[in-house]
Amino acid sequence: MATSMIVAGLGLAVVGFGTRYVLRTMPTLGKKMAEAVSNMPKLDGKALTNSKYYKGGFEPKMTKREAALVLNVTPNASQQRVRAAYKKMMLMNHPDRGGSPYISSKLSEAKDLLDK
Structure with a gap:
């Protein structure tokens, strides 16, 4: 006790x-x-306009300019550079690793367009 x-x-x-x-x-x-x-x-309009990210969504039909923006290469980049950028981006955005299937399909579409 x-x-x-x-x-x-x-x-x-x-x-x-x-x-x-x-x-x-x-x-x-x-x-x-x-x-x-x-x-x-502060999150005002001025802070958001100075962002380094691309403003806007995807176009209905992918253009060469948009494909270059997606892969972060120049529109007239070599095939080797396009494939290296595609591989790097797919490692980060693959659906098997938690990435978005939509983003990975856009990456593939961009690579196919720029590989031609």
Whole structure:
């Protein structure tokens, strides 16, 4: 009985000191959170227009320009460079590795178009 009373007392002490610690750190934590939120970049139209990614979706019929954009090569790139870019992109986007079947089909379509 005495040991259970000691354990209960120690438990209450731990809860009390823990609560005291949390209550003392809350004001500084709140300030740090407010500072972090104010330092976050804004998602306005200007930030999105300076993005390095291509704006827009796929065209209904793939053009040579779009195929070059998809594979990240020039439109008149050599067959060897096109195949190397295709292989690199397919390793990252293959459906068996969690990639999208649609993206992998677009990559194949782009390679076929530029290989000609």
